[in-house]
Amino acid sequence: MTDANDKITPLRKPVDCPNCGKPSSRADYPFCSRRCADVDLNRWFSGAYAIPAKDGADEGGGEASGGETD
Numbered sequence: 733m734t735d736a737n738d739k740i741t742p743l744r745k746p747v748d749c750p751n752c753g754k755p756s757s758r759a760d761y762p763f764c765s766r767r768c769a770d771v772d773l774n775r776w777f778s779g780a781y782a783i784p785a786k787d788g789a790d791e792g793g794g795e796a797s798g799g800e801t802d
Contacts, residue, residue: 747756749764751771756762763769775781 747762748754749756749768750762751768752764754764756764760766760769763772
């Protein structure tokens, strides 16, 4: 009898760790290990990564959208 695991196809293709390039592990996805996950978290905490902010002039003037008008 053949092994049933040989016939299982993964739902998504394997992704490499964004830090070191090794194959990711299921427990620490998308990283390969807890260490790589912690390295990435430290980069966020230290300010190496940043989400761009919009200028104050781009805001809608302070009124909530979707409300009723008089």
